[in-house]
Amino acid sequence: QVPLVESGGGSVQSGGSLTLSCAAGYSSRFECMGWFRHTPGKQRELVATYDHNGQIRYGNYVGGRFTLSRDRAINTIYLQMNDLRLEDTSLYFCAADYAAVLGMAYRCPENYKYWGQGTWVTVSS
Numbered sequence: 304q305v306p307l308v309e310s311g312g313g314s315v316q317s318g319g320s321l322t323l324s325c326a327a328g329y330s331s332r333f334e335c336m337g338w339f340r341h342t343p344g345k346q347r348e349l350v351a352t353y354d355h356n357g358q359i360r361y362g363n364y365v366g367g368r369f370t371l372s373r374d375r376a377i378n379t380i381y382l383q384m385n386d387l388r389l390e391d392t393s394l395y396f397c398a399a400d401y402a403a404v405l406g407m408a409y410r411c412p413e414n415y416k417y418w419g420q421g422t423w424v425t426v427s428s
Contacts, residue, residue: 305417307397311382312422320385321424325397327378327417333399335411337371338382340393341421350395351382355402355411364390387426394421 306328315321327333337352337360351361351371359371368387373380384391398415405412 305399307399307417307419309395309397309419309422312395312424314425314427315387317387317389317426317428319387319426320383321387322384323382323395323397323422323424325380325382325419327399332375332378333417334402335415336373336380336397336399338380338395339398340395340424342393347396352398352411353380355409384424387424389426389428391424392426393424395424396421 308326309323311321311323313321323338334355335353338350339347340350341347349360349362351359351365351369353359353371353373361369368385370383371380397419399417400412400415402409402411
């Protein structure tokens with residue numbers, strides 16, 4: 304199991320900002336890496352991920368408020384979250400996997416194999 308070490312969660316007032324970090328252990332070079340969140344009572348949803356070709360996918364609700372970035376030299380990704388809203392309160396997970404030939408295409412899997420422990424983000428009014 305490759306460790307994914309998350310940091311940066313916490314409590315913030317509505318409209319505030321937080322930055323989450325996720326460092327992949329060992330010498331992993333994941334093509335697919337990003338953030339998901341799980342709010343109790345709701346389904347897990349994508350926040351932002353790097354696709355195998357370096358493109359970034361954001362959840363539809365992000366609306367330009369979040370920015371995903373990475374430092375390949377240290378196997379770390381960052382999620383800068385601005386203008387946080389009450390509904391952004393959730394448990395945020397870092398996830399990663401390797402791209403592979405799936406079906407007829409080389410791409411990231413729908414369900415990532417490696418997951419961090421999660422970090423809470425709590426937004427209050």
